[in-house]
Amino acid sequence: MVKTRKYIVKRYFEGIPKRDDFEIVEYELPSLQDGDILLKTEWISVDPYLRLFNKMHPVPFDQFSPQIATVEESKHPKYPVGTKLLSNKGWCEYSILNMNIRDQSLGVHRLPDMNGLSSSLGVGVMGPSGVTAYFGLLEICKPVAGETVVVTVAAGAVGSIVGQIAKIKGCRVVGFTGSDEKVNWLEKELGFDKAFNYKTVDIEKSLKEATPKGIDCYFDNVGGQISSIIISQMNDFGRVSICGCISAYNEDFAKLPKATIVQVAVVTKQLKIEGFLCHRWENRFSEAYKELHQWIVSGKLKVREHVTEGFDNIFDAFLGLFSGENVGKAVVKL
Ligand SMILES: NC(=O)C1=CN([C@@H]2O[C@H](COP(=O)(O)OP(=O)(O)OC[C@H]3O[C@@H](n4cnc5c(N)ncnc54)[C@H](OP(=O)(O)O)[C@@H]3O)[C@@H](O)[C@H]2O)C=CC1
Numbered sequence: 001m002v003k004t005r006k007y008i009v010k011r012y013f014e015g016i017p018k019r020d021d022f023e024i025v026e027y028e029l030p031s032l033q034d035g036d037i038l039l040k041t042e043w044i045s046v047d048p049y050l051r052l053f054n055k056m057h058p059v060p061f062d063q064f065s066p067q068i069a070t071v072e073e074s075k076h077p078k079y080p081v082g083t084k085l086l087s088n089k090g091w092c093e094y095s096i097l098n099m100n101i102r103d104q105s106l107g108v109h110r111l112p113d114m115n116g117l118s119s120s121l122g123v124g125v126m127g128p129s130g131v132t133a134y135f136g137l138l139e140i141c142k143p144v145a146g147e148t149v150v151v152t153v154a155a156g157a158v159g160s161i162v163g164q165i166a167k168i169k170g171c172r173v174v175g176f177t178g179s180d181e182k183v184n185w186l187e188k189e190l191g192f193d194k195a196f197n198y199k200t201v202d203i204e205k206s207l208k209e210a211t212p213k214g215i216d217c218y219f220d221n222v223g224g225q226i227s228s229i230i231i232s233q234m235n236d237f238g239r240v241s242i243c244g245c246i247s248a249y250n251e252d253f254a255k256l257p258k259a260t261i262v263q264v265a266v267v268t269k270q271l272k273i274e275g276f277l278c279h280r281w282e283n284r285f286s287e288a289y290k291e292l293h294q295w296i297v298s299g300k301l302k303v304r305e306h307v308t309e310g311f312d313n314i315f316d317a318f319l320g321l322f323s324g325e326n327v328g329k330a331v332v333k334l
Pocket residue numbers: 047048049052128129132153154155156157158159176177178179182221222242243244245246247248276277278279320321322323324325326327328329330
């Protein structure tokens with residue numbers, strides 16, 4: 001018998017998530033049945049969308065999130081001991097999956113070939129964050145060399161990849177982020193042409209100065225007033241990829257502060273604005289992994305992880321997303 005622990009959401013979040021919205025439950029897993037595999041979790045991803053989709057299930061529910069686990073015992077011939085899987089099994093130490101009766105909501109995938117890279121990247125650049133940046137930028141913004149790309153939440157898991165892909169494609173890249181340390185990292189290490197701390201600069205003025213040829217593409221991770229300002233400064237036929245709006249996730253959507261309307265700019269500049277969920281390109285993920293991997297090993301794409309250690313610290317790692325603690329992808333090592 002294997003003893004395990006998992007986080008259960010016992011109450012919906014109101015405002016910023018609180019530790020006692022969760023309960024940690026310890027229990028024994030049953031013995032394996034035909035088709036079952038026993039998974040030992042190695043890496044857990046904490047993501048803004050856990051906040052956004054908090055009310056998707058009736059409470060209580062097991063906290064979902066991407067995680068990487070290794071098969072420790074197997075009663076399925078195609079998943080021998082040692083196989084590494086990415087799934088949405090969430091915040092738990094061990095779990096059992098039946099691979100004959102596949103639960104689609106768990107999104108179980110074999111880890112792509114990491115060729116020597118850390119398996120933790122399977123929840124980051126070689127996983128959901130990578131495909132979000134890759135397809136969200138290339139398929140929706142379709143940046144062309146010489147164009148100007150702006151990205152918000154630029155030092156995060158998705159934004160830091162977006163900016164670097166745009167540079168690889170020959171664009172001028174401007175990023176907004178929440179600290180001077182992050183600004184330095186973007187400019188000095190990732191090669192952004194310009195980055196700003198949105199907490200301390202005049203956004204409208206700084207953006208104008210940093211984009212002398214205007215803005216052709218905007219990758220929006222944040223929503224709110226900063227996005228309205230960026231959209232209002234776009235060039236004719238600009239493209240906006242709406243990836244997320246983290247500035248609103250802890251707010252009551254019915255009482256959100258007003259942001260400047262963007263319709264005037266959208267109509268007069270004939271902008272294209274499209275939201276997306278990364279799963280849209282699921283059947284093309286391998287294409288993205290191949291190219292992202294090549295960029296990483298050739299040194300064109302730099303990857304940074306913000307690693308928290310230990311099952312008991314998962315909640316703190318999650319909360320850190322909303323105060324800007326992480327630089328790069330936030331992951332928890334079990
Ligand atoms: N559409 C899709 O399929 C997907 C969408 N997403 C979205 O992409 C965005 C980025 O996610 P991800 O890269 O994983 O997370 P990050 O690694 O970027 O972590 C969160 C960061 O958000 C910033 N932040 C937090 N609260 C606020 C706020 N109130 N205002 C402005 N910035 C804030 C902080 O950075 P800072 O210091 O810069 O403020 C923080 O470090 C999110 O909106 C997420 O929902 C992610 C994955 C898939």
